[in-house]
Amino acid sequence: MVVAQRQTFVKSVISEGGVLVLKQEKMSPSGVKVSPVGIGFFVFIVVVVFYLTFNHFGKNDVSISVQDNHVSMKALLIASIDVAIRGGKMVKEVKESADLGEESKGETKEGVNDPLTMGDKLSHQAMSTSFARGFPNVPLISEENDGKPFAMNLPPLPTTNSEVDKIVGSSDEVVQAEDITIWIDPLDATKEYTEDLLQYVTTMVCIAVKGQPIIGVIHKPFSNETYWAWFDHGTNVKEKKDVGNEGEHRIIVSRSHAGTVKETAQKAFGEDVVVVPAGGAGYKSLALYNGQASVYLHTTLIKKWDICAGNAILNTSGGKMTTLSGSRIDYSRSGDPKNDGGLLAALHNHEQYLQKLGYA
Incomplete structure (x- = not known):
């Protein structure tokens, strides 16, 4: 034929x-x-x-999204780790350049300058663009958002991570995209970033499902350390118990937004209580694991992109982060991005600290 x-x-x-x-x-x-x-x-x-x-x-x-507008949470965790590192690379590159491009957003309620740098902007672009390409149906909230289109040359997001595979294994969950909110902080501790206090600087990603913080990633770009957790599935954050004296109360607070924490702590625990000032909410959340602090206390307004990742990591480890009234913090995208109810976080004895400090 x-x-x-x-x-x-x-x-x-x-x-x-x-x-x-x-x-x-x-x-x-x-x-x-x-x-x-x-x-x-x-x-x-x-x-x-x-x-x-x-x-x-x-x-x-x-897109790494599953069909029918559903998303693999394991894929989202793997992507979140990579995205936090991408943002950190931009933060580090800008710091190593001759000019940070520093501006000012104005002053906080406490009268402290709130700076903005090119590191904030480029990290935001790298992080938000990566998520937009990989998970276009998942809403994202960022500290920095100028509304301008981005044209960054970025590689596809990874679909595997050996550490995640080792800790989490083959388990996964599939969640509707409409129930998910991605929170990112492209550069936490910008003030310290401009002052060369680089140990406090982090980039953070948090994945909230129906307002609950489920996945948290905190990356330290200047020491190349990345900490992550997925609630009910696992974490790479380990508690170090051999720092400080047994029974000693160590309260970590903001360097620039301490409020009346020191006076309140001394009234509750006596003059010997240790109050540790530090920059960056991500840094202070991790301080609960490395022995620097037993309590993270914040009495003034704080934004949810600052604390969501730390909240997710604490929840995964059995710790707790709440407002000063003991209420959980809602990370739904429809809510207010400001948390004006204060903050108390602890890996152990959260309720006792609330009561002792007079907030419960």
Whole structure:
């Protein structure tokens, strides 16, 4: 059997915008005789291309979201770790440049300058753009958002992480995208960043589901340390118990927003209580694990992107973070991004600290 001459044939399969496209070109007039076997092979190739387009490249090049507007939480954790590190790289690169591009957002209620740097802006762009490309259906809230479009050359988000695989294993959860809110802080402790107190600087990602902090990532760009937790699945944050004296109360507070914490702590625990001033909410949350502090206390207004990641990590370890009245903090995107109810966080004895300090 002879098949009539065909004017086109498939030349190649290429990726345009993350989608596989069959490219065609005209044949020479001489024609080609194709057997039924050849036709069958062509159909097989088309089927394979269709499968790859909608089941592979859609997850890696365009979106890691699962079909039907659902999202893999494990994929989101792996992406969050990578995104926090991407932001940290931008923060570090700007710091190593000649000019931070420092501006001022104004003053806080306490009269402290609230700076903004190019590190904040570029970290925000890298982090928010990465999430927008990988998880386009998941809403994101960031400390920095100028509303301008981004055109950053960024690699696709990873789909594997050996440490996550080791700790979490093969377990996963699939959640509706509409129930998820991503909170990012592109540069926590900007004031300390401008003052070269780089140990306090972090980049943070938090994943909230129906207002509850479920995944938290805190990255320290200048020491290249990354801490993460996924509630009910695992964490790489370990508690160090051999720092400080047994029974000693160590309360970590803001360097610039301490309020009346020292007076309140001394009234509750006596003159020997240790009050540790530090910068950055991410740093202070981690201080509950490394022995620097037994309590993280904040009595003035604080934004939710500052505390969501630390809250998720504490929850995973059996700790607790609440307002000073003992209420849980709601991280729903429809709520107020400001937490004006104060903050008390502890890895152990949270309720006792609330009562002793007179807040419960």
